[in-house]
Amino acid sequence: xxxxxEALPAPLHGARQGIDTALVGMLLFIASEIMFFAGLFGxxxxxxxxxxxxxxxxxxxxxxxxxxxxxILVTSSFTMQYAVSRxxxxxRTGMIRAMTVTIILGVIFLAGQLYxxxxxxxxxxxxxxxxxxxxxxxxxxxxxxxxxxGMSIVLLRGVNGQFSARHHTAVEAVSIYWHFVDxxxxxxxxxxxxxx
Amino acid sequence: xxxxxxxxxxxxxxRRSALYEWLTTTDHKKIGILYLTxxxxxxxxxxxxxxxxxxxxxxxxxxxxxxxxxxxxxxxHGTTMIFLVLMPFLAGLGNYAVPxxxxxxxxxxxxxxxxxFWMLPLGGVLLFSGYFFGGVAxxxxxxxxxxxxxxxxxxxxxxxIVALLLIGTSSILSSINFLATIFKLRAPGMTLLRMPVFxxxxxxxxxxxxxxxxxxxxxxxxxxxxxxxxxxFFDPASGGNPLLWQNLFWFFGHPEVYILILPAMxxxxxxxxxxxxxxxxxxxxxxxxxxxxxxxxxxVWAHHMFxxxxxxxxxxxxxxxxxxxxxxxxxxxxxxxxWRGKLTxxxxxxxxxxxxxxxLVGGLDGAILASPPVDFALHDTYWVVAHLHFVFxxxxxxxxxxxxxxxxxxxxxxxxxxxxxxIHFVLMLVGAWVTFFPMHLLGLEGMPRRIAxxxxxxxxxxxxxxxxxxxxxxxxxxxxxMWNVFVTLRGPRDAGDDPWDGYTLEWATTSPPxxxxxxxxxxxxxxRPLFDLKYGHGxxxxxxxxxxxxxxxxx
Numbered sequence: 244x245x246x247x248x249e250a251l252p253a254p255l256h257g258a259r260q261g262i263d264t265a266l267v268g269m270l271l272f273i274a275s276e277i278m279f280f281a282g283l284f285g286x287x288x289x290x291x292x293x294x295x296x297x298x299x300x301x302x303x304x305x306x307x308x309x310x311x312x313x314x315i316l317v318t319s320s321f322t323m324q325y326a327v328s329r330x331x332x333x334x335r336t337g338m339i340r341a342m343t344v345t346i347i348l349g350v351i352f353l354a355g356q357l358y359x360x361x362x363x364x365x366x367x368x369x370x371x372x373x374x375x376x377x378x379x380x381x382x383x384x385x386x387x388x389x390x391x392x393g394m395s396i397v398l399l400r401g402v403n404g405q406f407s408a409r410h411h412t413a414v415e416a417v418s419i420y421w422h423f424v425d426x427x428x429x430x431x432x433x434x435x436x437x438x439x
Numbered sequence: 440x441x442x443x444x445x446x447x448x449x450x451x452x453x454r455r456s457a458l459y460e461w462l463t464t465t466d467h468k469k470i471g472i473l474y475l476t477x478x479x480x481x482x483x484x485x486x487x488x489x490x491x492x493x494x495x496x497x498x499x500x501x502x503x504x505x506x507x508x509x510x511x512x513x514x515x516h517g518t519t520m521i522f523l524v525l526m527p528f529l530a531g532l533g534n535y536a537v538p539x540x541x542x543x544x545x546x547x548x549x550x551x552x553x554x555x556f557w558m559l560p561l562g563g564v565l566l567f568s569g570y571f572f573g574g575v576a577x578x579x580x581x582x583x584x585x586x587x588x589x590x591x592x593x594x595x596x597x598x599x600i601v602a603l604l605l606i607g608t609s610s611i612l613s614s615i616n617f618l619a620t621i622f623k624l625r626a627p628g629m630t631l632l633r634m635p636v637f638x639x640x641x642x643x644x645x646x647x648x649x650x651x652x653x654x655x656x657x658x659x660x661x662x663x664x665x666x667x668x669x670x671x672f673f674d675p676a677s678g679g680n681p682l683l684w685q686n687l688f689w690f691f692g693h694p695e696v697y698i699l700i701l702p703a704m705x706x707x708x709x710x711x712x713x714x715x716x717x718x719x720x721x722x723x724x725x726x727x728x729x730x731x732x733x734x735x736x737x738x739v740w741a742h743h744m745f746x747x748x749x750x751x752x753x754x755x756x757x758x759x760x761x762x763x764x765x766x767x768x769x770x771x772x773x774x775x776x777x778w779r780g781k782l783t784x785x786x787x788x789x790x791x792x793x794x795x796x797x798x799l800v801g802g803l804d805g806a807i808l809a810s811p812p813v814d815f816a817l818h819d820t821y822w823v824v825a826h827l828h829f830v831f832x833x834x835x836x837x838x839x840x841x842x843x844x845x846x847x848x849x850x851x852x853x854x855x856x857x858x859x860x861x862i863h864f865v866l867m868l869v870g871a872w873v874t875f876f877p878m879h880l881l882g883l884e885g886m887p888r889r890i891a892x893x894x895x896x897x898x899x900x901x902x903x904x905x906x907x908x909x910x911x912x913x914x915x916x917x918x919x920x921m922w923n924v925f926v927t928l929r930g931p932r933d934a935g936d937d938p939w940d941g942y943t944l945e946w947a948t949t950s951p952p953x954x955x956x957x958x959x960x961x962x963x964x965x966x967r968p969l970f971d972l973k974y975g976h977g978x979x980x981x982x983x984x985x986x987x988x989x990x991x992x993x994x
Contacts, residue, residue: 282657368669
């Protein structure tokens with residue numbers, strides 16, 4: 244028995260070097276989420292490939308509304324990143340303001356999507372296109388809702404005086420998640436509305 | 440017996456009721472034991488279902504159960520064994536051993552770890568609750584469309600879907616937890632290429648779970664939408680495609696078989712070196728082979744769909760043949776590790792050697808199916824049933840029992856009784872071969888899988904009767920194991936901290952380890968830090984000298 248290495252307590256393990264453990268967890272979670280949406284997109288493209296007319300007759304989408312919603316969601320990614328940059332500088336008030344704007348934009352997106360659903364002339368059960376459209380946008384909407392809930396928790400924690408320039412992992416994590424949700428929407432928008 | 444080299448000094452804990460402690464624990468060791476216990480209970484349940492299946496098939500026209508009940512039996516047997524027995528058994532072993540082997544205090548996210556576990560019994564209850572709501576799922580564990588669509592199956596399939604969503608989420612969360620633990624919580628000096636092989640296999644398995652299970656989740660959601668909201672994913676009449684389900688299912692389902700075998704290979708790679716008194720042969724080749732299996736595992740799913748006519752046969756046939764290569768590398772690793780080693784055959788080693796023999800057969804009879812003409816002939820026959828039982832029961836379950844005998848002294852401070860362990864091993868090995876080997880012959884004779892009855896004129900009577908006898912031998916093998924655990928836990932906890940003269944860090948702490956595992960760690964200079972500590976770094980080359988030292992310290 245020659246030497247000994249002191250075992251480090253758990254928090255120091257994480258701080259040893261590199262990226263925070265919780266952020267690693269979030270990135271891995273997003274990797275699994277990407278595969279979930281890959282399954283949905285795979286289903287879409289494999290069924291799309293079997294049809295010559297696409298979308299099948301009788302399915303009409305509201306491109307203008309979707310474009311507006313896309314702009315709103317993309318803007319919210321910028322406000323989210325602004326919130327992160329504020330808290331990195333230790334400006335909690337700025338973070339709270341930018342986060343509030345982001346939450347409002349997310350809620351507007353969800354409301355717009357619900358309005359879109361109510362005005363479309365087809366449903367889940369009106370053929371495979373309807374099933375695909377509602378499943379893909381619906382799961383994305385659920386993820387937007389999840390992001391809004393996550394951001395609200397971060398917002399409440401910020402209002403209660405948590406987070407500083409050094410300690411704001413939750414803000415970073417929720418921002419990565421929000422950007423992911425945004426990118427998925429860009430994929431959905433181009434697939435469902437632009438490429439046809 | 441080897442002496443304690445690095446026992447933690449203080450093990451002070453505060454008291455609370457044992458039940459409350461076990462229900463709310465976030466300690467990876469306790470959660471690991473919960474996983475193992477839960478898996479074993481479901482193993483007994485799913486095994487009992489298998490006994491009914493085998494009894495029904497013992498003789499032609501026996502009709503012990505009707506066809507619907509029979510369909511439910513093999514569906515529940517398969518689903519339970521895969522999702523509630525094998526996967527959680529391996530997750531439990533990983534939970535117990537990985538933080539100890541990498542020198543961490545706990546998993547990266549202990550509370551998510553507890554959540555992952557508690558979703559499993561809930562999922563199991565949901566799965567079986569179909570018996571109270573008009574019958575459980577009866578579409579097979581693969582739940583192919585259109586059989587699983589609302590027209591042809593009842594609410595049991597919906598419960599199957601919800602249960603698998605829960606269990607899938609549990610696996611995804613636990614895989615993220617394993618990866619974060621392995622990436623971030625390794626002890627100083629524990630580089631990736633010094634991690635024990637078991638940790639490597641858990642890491643690759645976790646990557647597979649993290650990337651494959653969500654696709655299955657998406658498919659299962661689609662099935663749910665089809666069944667309950669009038670969706671048309673798998674309905675060709677409305678523009679969907681039933682083969683989409685098969686693609687989504689097997690994109691997960693094939694990596695799943697590597698998910699189920701890699702950690703068992705990891706266990707074998709821990710046990711064989713320790714009981715051969717040699718380091719593992721070709722550590723890096725082994726790691727490379729594991730990564731290769733993980734990567735290739737994503738490119739072979741369509742070999743389950745050769746007969747559908749919708750997949751490109753040459754590609755999937757080639758990839759399926761290729762994936763046998765890394766497994767072959769591993770076999771040479773294991774054999775070369777044992778070659779001229781100082782072998783001792785304690786129960787864990789027996790199960791490891793049993794793994795080698797049965798898994799080899801299971802691997803080879805699967806590799807034959809990579810050839811499309813053979814697959815066309817044997818598709819959906821008992822050959823496939825033989826193959827999957829040889830790899831899952833002869834492979835994974837052997838590995839699981841090797842691990843249980845190997846780590847039991849670490850978990851509870853007492854070694855399982857060797858004599859009872861050997862009886863368990865012999866009965867299990869003989870039972871496995873008697874039950875599953877004749878299935879090859881039945882497959883060649885054309886007996887289809889998943890049939891409740893067969894004609895006396897088919898000439899399948901004798902082999903089926905033999906298989907049924909074998910299945911009861913397997914059932915009997917569980918009894919000495921349970922008695923062994925019962926007796927050992929009532930006996931003295933005198934195994935010591937390092938009963939096998941082990942190589943890896945879990946043997947450096949007390950048995951059982953205290954909360955947060957370690958006060959001190961030895962310096963980590965190789966994949967065998969504890970061996971280096973006991974015998975000096977560099978001793979790995981002096982095998983002769985090592986054997987002499989071991990002679991003196993081994994009890």
